[in-house]
Amino acid sequence: MSPNFLLLQAFTGFALGAIYVLLAVGLALVFGLLTVINFAHGAMFAVGAYIGIFVFGLTGNFWISLVIVPLAVGGIGLVVERVLVRPLYGRGIDYPLLLTFGLSYVLLDLIRILWGKQGLPFDAPDALSGAVDIGIGYFPLYRLFLIALTAALLVGLWLFIDKTSYGLVIRAGARDPEIVRVLGIDIARVWLMVFGIGTGLAGLAGMLAAPLQGVFPEMGTPALMVAFVITVIGGMGSLVGAVVAGLLVGLAESFTAIFAPQFSQLSMYVIMVLVLLLRPQGLFGRAGLLG
Amino acid sequence: MKTQRTKIGSNRLAGPSRRKILGAAAAGAAAMAASPFWFNIARAAAETIKIGFPVPLTGPYGAEAKQQAACAQIAVDEFNAAGGFNGRMAELLVRDSKLNAGEAATRTLELIEKDKVDCVVGSLSAAVQLAVNNVTKTRKVLYVSISQSDQITAMPDYSRYTFHEALNPHMTAGAVARYVLPKFGKKVVFLTPDYAFGHELVNGYQAVGKELGLQMLDNVLAPIGATDFSTFFPRIQSLHPEVLIVNNFGRDQLNTLKQVASFGLNKQMHIAVSVLLYGQRLAGGPEIFEGVVGGSNYYWRLEDKVSSAKHFNAAYRKRNNGAEPSDYGAYGYAGTYAVLSGIKKAGGTDTEKLIAALEENRYDPYKGTEYFRKCDHQAVQSVLILEAKPKAKMSNQYDVFDIVEIDPADEKNLRSCAEEGHV
Numbered sequence: 029m030s031p032n033f034l035l036l037q038a039f040t041g042f043a044l045g046a047i048y049v050l051l052a053v054g055l056a057l058v059f060g061l062l063t064v065i066n067f068a069h070g071a072m073f074a075v076g077a078y079i080g081i082f083v084f085g086l087t088g089n090f091w092i093s094l095v096i097v098p099l100a101v102g103g104i105g106l107v108v109e110r111v112l113v114r115p116l117y118g119r120g121i122d123y124p125l126l127l128t129f130g131l132s133y134v135l136l137d138l139i140r141i142l143w144g145k146q147g148l149p150f151d152a153p154d155a156l157s158g159a160v161d162i163g164i165g166y167f168p169l170y171r172l173f174l175i176a177l178t179a180a181l182l183v184g185l186w187l188f189i190d191k192t193s194y195g196l197v198i199r200a201g202a203r204d205p206e207i208v209r210v211l212g213i214d215i216a217r218v219w220l221m222v223f224g225i226g227t228g229l230a231g232l233a234g235m236l237a238a239p240l241q242g243v244f245p246e247m248g249t250p251a252l253m254v255a256f257v258i259t260v261i262g263g264m265g266s267l268v269g270a271v272v273a274g275l276l277v278g279l280a281e282s283f284t285a286i287f288a289p290q291f292s293q294l295s296m297y298v299i300m301v302l303v304l305l306l307r308p309q310g311l312f313g314r315a316g317l318l319g
Numbered sequence: 320m321k322t323q324r325t326k327i328g329s330n331r332l333a334g335p336s337r338r339k340i341l342g343a344a345a346a347g348a349a350a351m352a353a354s355p356f357w358f359n360i361a362r363a364a365a366e367t368i369k370i371g372f373p374v375p376l377t378g379p380y381g382a383e384a385k386q387q388a389a390c391a392q393i394a395v396d397e398f399n400a401a402g403g404f405n406g407r408m409a410e411l412l413v414r415d416s417k418l419n420a421g422e423a424a425t426r427t428l429e430l431i432e433k434d435k436v437d438c439v440v441g442s443l444s445a446a447v448q449l450a451v452n453n454v455t456k457t458r459k460v461l462y463v464s465i466s467q468s469d470q471i472t473a474m475p476d477y478s479r480y481t482f483h484e485a486l487n488p489h490m491t492a493g494a495v496a497r498y499v500l501p502k503f504g505k506k507v508v509f510l511t512p513d514y515a516f517g518h519e520l521v522n523g524y525q526a527v528g529k530e531l532g533l534q535m536l537d538n539v540l541a542p543i544g545a546t547d548f549s550t551f552f553p554r555i556q557s558l559h560p561e562v563l564i565v566n567n568f569g570r571d572q573l574n575t576l577k578q579v580a581s582f583g584l585n586k587q588m589h590i591a592v593s594v595l596l597y598g599q600r601l602a603g604g605p606e607i608f609e610g611v612v613g614g615s616n617y618y619w620r621l622e623d624k625v626s627s628a629k630h631f632n633a634a635y636r637k638r639n640n641g642a643e644p645s646d647y648g649a650y651g652y653a654g655t656y657a658v659l660s661g662i663k664k665a666g667g668t669d670t671e672k673l674i675a676a677l678e679e680n681r682y683d684p685y686k687g688t689e690y691f692r693k694c695d696h697q698a699v700q701s702v703l704i705l706e707a708k709p710k711a712k713m714s715n716q717y718d719v720f721d722i723v724e725i726d727p728a729d730e731k732n733l734r735s736c737a738e739e740g741h742v
Contacts, residue, residue: 036553044547146381147570149602152581159583165556168581171549241546241574244379250546285550290513290540292550 035164037282043167045278046175047237051251052258052270053182054229060265061202061222063121064113068128069230070252071135076101076231077238077247078143081150090153093235101231102224109223114216132248139245147244174236181229182271189267198222257296261303263313272311368409368668370395370655371430371439373451375418379570380443382598387443387465387651388413390644393634394655394684404663411655412436418443420450427454437668440654442466443647445488445516449476456480461670461677463658465650467491467594469519472695474740479674482696484654486616488516488593489734492523494702494726495564495593495614500531503589503612504561507533510551510575511566513540520566520593526734536560541567548575552582562589573599580607595705597645600719608707608719615703616650617686618720619643631685643717649685656684657691657698689728694736702726 055069066072076097083093083100108131116123151157152170159166189195201208201218208215234247241247258277262269277296285292303310372391374384388411395411403409412434416423423442430436431454438461442448445468452471455462456478463482470476472483500507509524511517521538528535536558539551555563563584567575572592576599579585585607595613622629631652635644644652657677662668665676681690689700704724713719726732 030557033553033557036556037550040549040553044549047547140377145377146385147379149573149604151604157581159581165553166583168578168583170581240578242570242577244570246378247546250544282550286554289551289554290542293542293545 032164036167037286038279039162039164039167041279041282042275043171043175043278044281045275046178047171047233047240048254048258048278049271049274050174050178050181050229050233050236052255052262052274053185053267054226054233055255056259056262056265056267056270057185057229058223058226059259060267061198062219063265064124064128064223065121066128066223066226067125067252068108068132068135069227069255070248070250071132072101072105072227072230072248073234073237073251074139074243074245074248075104075135076234077150077243078139078234079231080235080238081143081148081243084150094232097235098228098232101234102228104231105227106220106224108227109220113223114219117219132252136245136248143245145245147242150238150243152239170239177236181232182267185267254296257300260310261296261300263310266310266312269310269312366407368404368407368659368662369434369436370409370411370658371427371434371436372411372413372441372651372655373416373423373426373430373439374413374441374651375423375443375447376413376415378418380418380568382602383569383596383645383647384443386598386645386648387441389638390635390648390650390652391440391655393631393638394652394659397634398659404659404667409659416442416447416451418447420447423447424450424454427451428458431455431458431460436460437662438462438658438670438673440465440484440658441651445470445519446514449515452476452478452481459670461658461673463654465647465654467516467519469523469734470515472697472739473734477695477739477741479696480670482657482677482691482698484657484698485650486614486700486702487697487733488519489523489526490702490726490732491593491614492520493527493732494704494724495591495612496524496527496531496533497726498704498724499562499564499589499591499612500528500533503591505532505534506536506559506561507564508536508555508558508560508562509538509564509566510548510555511538511540512543512568512571514543516568517566524564545571546574548578549582552578552584556584556587560588562591565590565592566594567592568594569596569599572596573603576607576611577603585610595707595720596647597643597719598647600707601716605708605710605713605719609709611707612723613705615646615705615720616700617644617646618703618705618722619717620720620722621686621703625685625687627683627685627687653684653686653689653698657682657689660684687728692730692733692736694741695733695739697733699730699733700728702732 058064058066079100080093080097083096113124156170156173159168197213198218201215205215258270258273262273280295281292284295374387376384392411395409399408414426416426439455440463442451442464443466448464448466448468452462461480463484464471465484467485467488469487469489509521511521565575590611592611592613595615600608619632622632660682661673661677661680664680665672677691678693681688689698692699703722705720706723
């Protein structure tokens with residue numbers, strides 16, 4: 029086994045991990061700040077891909093779609109939070125879980141009705157197609173773009189939550205909503221925003237994944253699984269955890285593929301089992317968030 | 320897509336009321352002598368020939384399944400337009416198997432028990448067709464499978480009620496190997512979905528490859544349902560094969576080729592696909608398929624050589640705004656055609672007579688003469704080798720392949736009856 033081969037294998041896993049991070053980050057955000065387990069995350073992922081195709085069909089421009097999709101899916105998220113999720117706050121963690129679970133089936137069938145059961149192709153823009161030499165071998169430009177975009181999104185998200193006063197309110201609201209309310213801040217609006225951002229990120233991830241795997245109604249199901257596993261490994265609600273766990277799962281999958289390719293997708297579940305046994309709150313999770 | 324029914328189905332609505340009247344008449348002593356005779360004629364005219372058609376309309380093979388159903392309907396329409404059989408019209412009952420063995424078995428059972436179908440045609444997936452076959456053989460209902468499988472024609476899955484219209488992995492792999500290995504090289508890596516269809520293809524390559532000097536560098540088994548194949552590529556590249564043979568089907572095939580092209584693998588080795596799909600090529604565009612070689616049961620340009628292909632294409636074009644039929648669509652047409660022509664030959668839908676007729680039948684639905692081999696009911700037919708055209712050489716959007724070779728219909732390309740466990 030040449031070092032170049034191992035490096036390329038590692039980089040492939042890293043790139044896959046970056047895509048996984050993108051899948052999981054919206055879910056982790058909504059859970060960490062709202063304690064809502066959003067089972068419709070995968071469906072929003074699919075909705076994002078389909079809206080991407082729709083906008084692309086109208087405009088013929090990938091970049092316009094890239095801007096509109098997170099806004100549109102985020103908008104759907106706002107409506108869902110305001111109308112469906114909000115009445116369930118304070119009723120226990122399983123109420124929003126069951127609601128979003130049902131919602132995911134509604135969205136799936138809506139997609140089938142609107143766009144058919146068949147699935148549609150979706151290509152990366154010409155500017156991002158093709159492979160470039162990265163020193164250890166050729167690598168698709170589009171995947172490099174995804175790594176860069178994911179990194180930029182994470183930095184933006186971190187700056188927003190950790191460095192702005194709005195972010196301060198969000199963090200305070202996650203810790204003690206009562207006090208924040210007493211201080212005269214409309215906490216309901218903050219939660220609305222966070223849910224919108226979380227679903228917007230799911231939609232964006234769906235559209236970005238579309239050129240890799242095509243677009244089909246059930247595409248959200250495996251995406252939701254991956255997002256959940258990563259959130260559990262990283263620690264429920266931890267953004268840093270989601271990033272570390274996403275990359276870890278990508279690398280594990282890549283290296284399993286060398287020795288036992290048929291079990292490559294199993295590797296993430298093995299990691300999840302180990303983490304749950306040895307550190308049930310996840311690698312970076314706060315204990316007792318679910319209590 | 321909802322279930323498709325021909326207008327003939329409305330005939331059945333008349334059934335109960337007519338039967339009621341007959342029942343009342345039979346009760347009258349004066350009508351005693353005449354009624355049984357009259358009853359039979361009335362029943363025969365009303366009785367449609369029902370063909371159950373379970374296919375996975377939902378899921379990754381949905382595009383191919385939809386084509387199967389659409390083309391099977393053409394065969395039914397043509398049969399009815401020609402007057403049916405003794406006034407009996409045919410009806411196609413399409414059901415969604417969702418690519419799930421349990422779902423397929425349940426739908427098939429319903430077709431038999433509730434809808435009282437005369438026979439079952441359909442299925443798409445090496446695994447799911449076995450579930451359908453299990454139901455039909457225990458119910459002693461004739462089943463024509465239109466999806467690739469080696470297992471279904473071999474013991475213990477085979478039964479005398481089982482017919483296999485599709486190519487099987489052994490003959491497909493054989494045809495591809497005979498073309499690819501001498502031309503592109505013998506050092507091969509396989510990328511194979513980890514289930515029956517994939518395993519059967521690789522078995523086929525290994526069986527035929529012995530004589531051709533096949534060197535299998537690796538067989539990379541991808542998990543079913545995988546959407547990202549990138550993690551397998553560094554290993555494939557490091558082995559430096561002359562040919563990468565992709566055994567994935569349906570949407571997975573397109574995803575694989577898309578990712579193969581984006582990683583530049585197609586610049587480093589020849590790419591062959593065991594079952595090269597017309598529908599996926601249309602969906603994927605010429606760039607990622609360019610130069611890819613593969614096996615197929617059908618490509619519409621066969622009409623340049625075969626007159627039944629011309630007829631089938633014309634019938635499809637008329638219903639689909641000039642579009643050309645697909646390979647799996649052709650299976651749907653051929654399987655249904657085989658049964659309907661068999662019914663004419665058998666003089667009815669009696670299953671035993673139909674089996675005898677199909678075993679004797681020489682039929683030419685779309686690609687030249689085929690027949691079911693007696694021992695295993697496999698349709699003996701040609702395999703086409705296709706090469707995807709570059710965009711510059713396409714004369715229209717449907718002109719996507721060249722037929723570069725035709726492996727002729729010959730029993731020597733099948734596994735022997737003894738190998739399959741038939742005595």
